[in-house]
Amino acid sequence: MDLNWMMAVAILLPLIAGILVFIIRQYHIRGLIVILTAIALIINSIFLMLHGPDTYTPTSHYWGLAITILDYAMLLFYIYAGLSLKNWLVLIFALTQIIPLAYWEFGMGASKALEEIKPAFVFDHLSIVMVLVISIVGSLITIFALRYMYDHEHHKEIEKSRQSRFLFWLVMFLGAMNGLVMANNLLWLYFFWEVTTLCCFELIAHDLTKEAINNAARALWMNSIGGTAMILAMIYLFAKGGGTAELLTLESIIKAGGNQAMLLLPVALMCFTGFIKAAQFPFQTWLLGAMVAPTPVSALLHSSTMVKAGVYLVLRLAPAFAGSYLGIMVAICGAFTFFAASILAIAQTTGKRVLAYSTIANLGLIIACAGINSPLAIAAAILLIIFHAISKCLMFLCAGTIEHLVWSREIEDMEGLAEKFPVTTFITAIGILSMFLPPFGMLLGKWLALESVFAVPLAAILFVIASAATMVFWAKWLGRLLQVLPRLGRKFESLSLSYSVPLWLLVLGIFVVGIGVAPVYQRFVSFAVNNVVAATEAFAAGWNIVVPSASVAAGGTGALIGSFPVWPLYIVFGVAIVLPLIFVTIKPGELRPVYLCGEQVGGVDTDEWITTADQKAKLQLGGFYWQGATGEGAVNPWFYTVSIALLIILFAVVVGVSL
Amino acid sequence: MNQWWIAIIAIIVAPIIGGFLAGIDRKITARLQGRYGPPIVQPFYDFFKLLGKSRIATSRMQFVWIYGYLVFMITCVVFLVLKLDLLLLIFLLGFAGISFVLGGFSSKSPYSHFGANRELMQILSYEPVLLLMALGVYAQNGSFMISEIMKPGAAPLLPSLWPIFIAVLLVLTIKLRKSPFDLSTSHHGHQELVKGIMTEFSGPYYALINLTEWYEIVLVLGIVALFWANPLWVGIIIALAAFVLELIIDNIAARMTVGWMVKFTWAVGLVLCVLNIAYLYLIKGGA
Numbered sequence: 001m002d003l004n005w006m007m008a009v010a011i012l013l014p015l016i017a018g019i020l021v022f023i024i025r026q027y028h029i030r031g032l033i034v035i036l037t038a039i040a041l042i043i044n045s046i047f048l049m050l051h052g053p054d055t056y057t058p059t060s061h062y063w064g065l066a067i068t069i070l071d072y073a074m075l076l077f078y079i080y081a082g083l084s085l086k087n088w089l090v091l092i093f094a095l096t097q098i099i100p101l102a103y104w105e106f107g108m109g110a111s112k113a114l115e116e117i118k119p120a121f122v123f124d125h126l127s128i129v130m131v132l133v134i135s136i137v138g139s140l141i142t143i144f145a146l147r148y149m150y151d152h153e154h155h156k157e158i159e160k161s162r163q164s165r166f167l168f169w170l171v172m173f174l175g176a177m178n179g180l181v182m183a184n185n186l187l188w189l190y191f192f193w194e195v196t197t198l199c200c201f202e203l204i205a206h207d208l209t210k211e212a213i214n215n216a217a218r219a220l221w222m223n224s225i226g227g228t229a230m231i232l233a234m235i236y237l238f239a240k241g242g243g244t245a246e247l248l249t250l251e252s253i254i255k256a257g258g259n260q261a262m263l264l265l266p267v268a269l270m271c272f273t274g275f276i277k278a279a280q281f282p283f284q285t286w287l288l289g290a291m292v293a294p295t296p297v298s299a300l301l302h303s304s305t306m307v308k309a310g311v312y313l314v315l316r317l318a319p320a321f322a323g324s325y326l327g328i329m330v331a332i333c334g335a336f337t338f339f340a341a342s343i344l345a346i347a348q349t350t351g352k353r354v355l356a357y358s359t360i361a362n363l364g365l366i367i368a369c370a371g372i373n374s375p376l377a378i379a380a381a382i383l384l385i386i387f388h389a390i391s392k393c394l395m396f397l398c399a400g401t402i403e404h405l406v407w408s409r410e411i412e413d414m415e416g417l418a419e420k421f422p423v424t425t426f427i428t429a430i431g432i433l434s435m436f437l438p439p440f441g442m443l444l445g446k447w448l449a450l451e452s453v454f455a456v457p458l459a460a461i462l463f464v465i466a467s468a469a470t471m472v473f474w475a476k477w478l479g480r481l482l483q484v485l486p487r488l489g490r491k492f493e494s495l496s497l498s499y500s501v502p503l504w505l506l507v508l509g510i511f512v513v514g515i516g517v518a519p520v521y522q523r524f525v526s527f528a529v530n531n532v533v534a535a536t537e538a539f540a541a542g543w544n545i546v547v548p549s550a551s552v553a554a555g556g557t558g559a560l561i562g563s564f565p566v567w568p569l570y571i572v573f574g575v576a577i578v579l580p581l582i583f584v585t586i587k588p589g590e591l592r593p594v595y596l597c598g599e600q601v602g603g604v605d606t607d608e609w610i611t612t613a614d615q616k617a618k619l620q621l622g623g624f625y626w627q628g629a630t631g632e633g634a635v636n637p638w639f640y641t642v643s644i645a646l647l648i649i650l651f652a653v654v655v656g657v658s659l
Numbered sequence: 660m661n662q663w664w665i666a667i668i669a670i671i672v673a674p675i676i677g678g679f680l681a682g683i684d685r686k687i688t689a690r691l692q693g694r695y696g697p698p699i700v701q702p703f704y705d706f707f708k709l710l711g712k713s714r715i716a717t718s719r720m721q722f723v724w725i726y727g728y729l730v731f732m733i734t735c736v737v738f739l740v741l742k743l744d745l746l747l748l749i750f751l752l753g754f755a756g757i758s759f760v761l762g763g764f765s766s767k768s769p770y771s772h773f774g775a776n777r778e779l780m781q782i783l784s785y786e787p788v789l790l791l792m793a794l795g796v797y798a799q800n801g802s803f804m805i806s807e808i809m810k811p812g813a814a815p816l817l818p819s820l821w822p823i824f825i826a827v828l829l830v831l832t833i834k835l836r837k838s839p840f841d842l843s844t845s846h847h848g849h850q851e852l853v854k855g856i857m858t859e860f861s862g863p864y865y866a867l868i869n870l871t872e873w874y875e876i877v878l879v880l881g882i883v884a885l886f887w888a889n890p891l892w893v894g895i896i897i898a899l900a901a902f903v904l905e906l907i908i909d910n911i912a913a914r915m916t917v918g919w920m921v922k923f924t925w926a927v928g929l930v931l932c933v934l935n936i937a938y939l940y941l942i943k944g945g946a
Contacts, residue, residue: 416767418720437754438747450746450790451803457940460794461933468786472779475757479764479775486717486766549802559810562744562803569734569751576730576758580723592715594768595858607767621769624776629918 007056007121009044010131010182013037014175022168030167031146031498037171038139045135049128049524055119055184064115067191068105072098074194078220081201087217093224097231104235113238113245114187122184122251125527129382130181130312133389137304138174140502144397145170145296147498151404152294156207166206170300173199177305181312186234186248193230193273193309197223200306203297204290215289222286226276233266233273240266254319267320268654270313271330272647278310278363280337281643287360291352295400298352302359303393308385311366315381318370318532325657328456329650331371335459335466336646337364340639342469346476347631349623350409351399354473355392358435361466362388362442368459369449375535376547377455380448382528383521387441390513391434394506398428401499411623417481421493425481427503432478434510436470439569441514444545451547451562480623486591487605515570518543543567662741669740670733677873678702680880684906691910706869712862717766724765725864725871727758732874739881742806746793749786752878755871756782763843763856774855778843780917784924785830788823791932792882795823798939809888817886817897822935824886826928828901833924834879837909840920876902 017037021030075098082091105111123131149163176199180192197220205216234248240262241247247256247263256263279287290301301307314330321327338361345357362384369381399409405421406413418425434440438447446467453460495503513520518540529535537548547561593604596619601608607619628634682699689696716722732755738748756778763775793803799819800807808816817824833840841847844855860868883901884894915923 437757438750443750447747447750450794451797454794454797454940457936460936461791461929464787464790464794465929467790468783471753471757471786472783475760475764475779475782476776479761479772482718482720482761482765483767483772484718484720484765547803559802559807560804561797561801562746564744564747572730572734576727576734576754577723580726584719584722584726586714586716586719586722590714590716592717594717594766595770595853596768619767619769621767621772624779 003051003054003056006044006048006051007058007182009040010048010135010178011175013040013044014171014173014178018168018170018172018175021171022164025161025164027150027163030164034142034146034167034171038143041135041139041174045128045132048123048131053122053124053128056121056123056182057119061115063120067188068111071101071187071191071194074198075101077198078224081217081220085213085217087221089221090217090224093221093228096228097224100228100231100235104231104238108235108238108243110238110245113243114185114248117185117187117245117249120185120188121182122249123182124531125524126312126316126382126531127181129386129525129528130308131178133308133386134174134177134181134304137389137393137506138177138300140505141296141299141304141393141397142167142170142174143498144299144400144502145294147496148296148400148404149294155404155407162206166203166294169199169202169206170296173203173300173305177309180309184249184251186230186237186250189250190227190230190234193277194227196277196306196309197227200290200301203300204293206293206297209292212292215286215292218289219286222276222283225283226273229269229276230273233269236266236269237263250316254317256320262658263320264324264326264654265658267317268326268651270317271321271326272651274310274313274317275333275367275647276310278307278314278367279360280310280333280364280367281340281360282640282647284337284341284357284360288353288356291350291356295352295396295403298355299393299396299400302355302396303389307359307363308389311363311370311381311385314367315370315378315385315532318373318378321371322373322533325653326650327371327373329371329646329653331368331373331456331459332462333643333646333650334364334366334368334371335453335456335462336643337361338368339364339462339466339469340635340643342466342473343630343635344632344639345473346469347625347627347629347634348473349411349625351402351411351414351477352396352409354411354477355395355399358470358473359388359392361470362392365446365449365463365466368456368463369452370532372449372452372455372459373533374452374455375529375533375537376448376452376539378532379521379525379529379535379539380445380452382525382532383441383448383517384445386513386525387434387445387510390506390509391431391440391442394427394431394503394510395435397499397503397506398424398431401495401503402428405493411477411480415480415621416483416485419484419487419490422490423492423495427507428481429478430507430510432474434514436474439514439566439573440510441517444514444517444564444566447562447564448539448545448547476623483621485605485607486593488586488588488591511570515567516543517566518545521545665740666737669736673733673736673877674870674873677876678706680876680902681869681873684902687903687906688910691907702869702873706866709866709869710863714862714864717768717859721762721765721859722864724758724762725860725867728755728762729867729871729874731755731758732871732878736874736878736881739805739878742804742809744803745796745805745808745885746790746803748805749789749793752789753782753786755875759856759868759871762860766859768859770853770858771856773852774843774858777852777917778856780921781833781840781843784840784921784928785833788826788830788924788928788932791929791936792820792823792827795820795932795936795939796885798936798943805885808885809891811889813889815887815889815893819939820886820935822931824883826924826931827883827886828904829924829928831879831883831901832905832908833920834875835905837905839908839912839915841909841914842917842920845914 078094176195183189237247341361369377545564681702880898884898887894
């Protein structure tokens, strides 16, 4: 396919489809458009992968003009939003963006130089990995959203349907993300960055409750701080480039960055922008607040878009801080978020908040890997991006499905889900196990990260504690789902196709990409790693992942640093869990009541017992959350203090080096 | 082919050694308590008797997870004898532990839930120490492979990793479910938590749990032995001495609370590991 068309489909098609679904208010036609767009995006992303790295600059100058106009339109809208919501933080941070931007473009005359930047888009293998993740995982979410939003509005008995509007923002989001990961011109990167912020704001506010609007405003002002930092970085680069656009592309920063200490400050500012988008401490609250939105939004924000833009930018800039103290500070900041969010997740009673903290934690892990910046760490980071997108997307879609089955997001209300909805529970269990246990991809990524982390020992210590906390909060949640009474004869529930197709496809994805991780790495991810850091090692041997030592990589013989036999471990998983799941059966006569000190009332499957004064009482069990030790009230003051201090140290180090 | 035979032999021999160790455990414990104690082979008698009992269930999934517990524990032992990746072995041990926890959560039983939640806290206590042990080995050897630890001519780990070794002894107490950390379940009767996480398991599946525990004893003692892998007999003597030490501690210590366990293992175990790794990092310059 022609490159023009591929770019158009990746970036503009979602926008056009979004406008179409906004206009056409008929459920089935709208659904068809979304499904066709999803298919087109997926096929297009595969074509793009086959096409390979390239550069692209639109021939018409009007695109540059359109982007400039839309930039100001968005910022004016933020000002309007700030004024109408009476949210001064939104207003202030909209002004801190628009005033420097206008002064820079017109006062300092940068707009002329910006229009001449070539190439406007550069996509290498890292971009292609991101486009695939966005197009495939993101598209599945839009399909899931079709039925979900229908049920959502029915349950809430909303009279005037706002589904069209919702789908408009949701579908358009994918186009903005595709543009973001391919943009080379910093102003265009900034534009797509702002579009994702805007989509995020609109989607969080969708339900128009007071809480939704407040949380949307918080997401907006926090990300506007990031936007401000990016504008400052651009102005600094413009000034350092002697009033030319020479340094205003990602390519040139990456090329020059490693050698020029003065470029560390703008790189640090842009990493800071990425931190905010990736909801790193102390900016985690916007992503937690985003939970009020309908679940497809959370799924999209957490798996393939928005937060992944943050980690993408840090990863993209990794060559520019290689070997500097900035890199070490990025690693420590990321590792601290991984640690803090994992600890906080233990105390959460709401399913979606557990997922949110887990996302924040994993993003911290990815950012830490980017900071460590060795070939092994970068390989870990990119694999984690891929596997996290699949697994976390599945988890959110499961959370959404469960929410529409039990109409609650509380983990305690999911008690005994295995009894009522065995199919959903099965898929959720796969999702949970794939988040933290071997042989699944997330664990593979974490294992690679741990094998590389000794370069920054402080991060290593945070990693291992976080890793242990991760096991606790996932197992605890899964445990609540599994609790059943001794009873046989469960019926499988039937789910709408709009739910079940994305769910099963993601389960399939976990296993296919998981088992095939070594070939996928060798043929595909290794090139993306090479785009970030020159890797001489091959981390895959046949179907297995291996970590060779430096002497082996140099062509000599020597010992391995580590090895991960992939398919043998999937066979172990099959023998340990899948086969028993299929073949273990129990007969009704084998069932017994649980041990209640002989105080049971009635038959086998009863959970009533005789309590004090011979009263009958229903047995009630609850989960442990240890909120006194790991709750937000107990630990947040510490976590905020440390994370703010870390950011201050980060900038102090950078300014110290730059001066 | 050779590797397959090693794996098969280990799968057969490990539970026999584990069973005998369990028998020795009961004998020594009895002597320490002034009793005569059962014969050394008593655990095997118990095992076969349990296998022959009829099966009773409170849920289907509890059986599934027990297979997960057993098979992943066996995989860990195979990883150890095939001298594969130590860090990955620890993650696999994590799957085994989590399977067991989920088995406990699978029925609506207050005692087994109690035990499962405590077992999770035990994992939270020992997992970071084990992971840091793997990092300590990396700091020393530049590799996570067990084959590098056991390579002929490799220097023993104990002289440079002795603080981590002490932390691993703490983990050993938790893994063997010995006082003061026999929190999720206990080998001694008359406890307020009944049999904790194992309350709802009986007959053949309880036998499988015993079998898994035998593999586990061999595994954790094997990990202890890695601290002096050249020559290996020194390491084995150290591991057996550690085992006897655990039995003595078990009999002279009272059970503590869960919160105390997490605080204690983190405050002592983690700090020892951190100091050890920091020292190695500084003298080796982060290589």
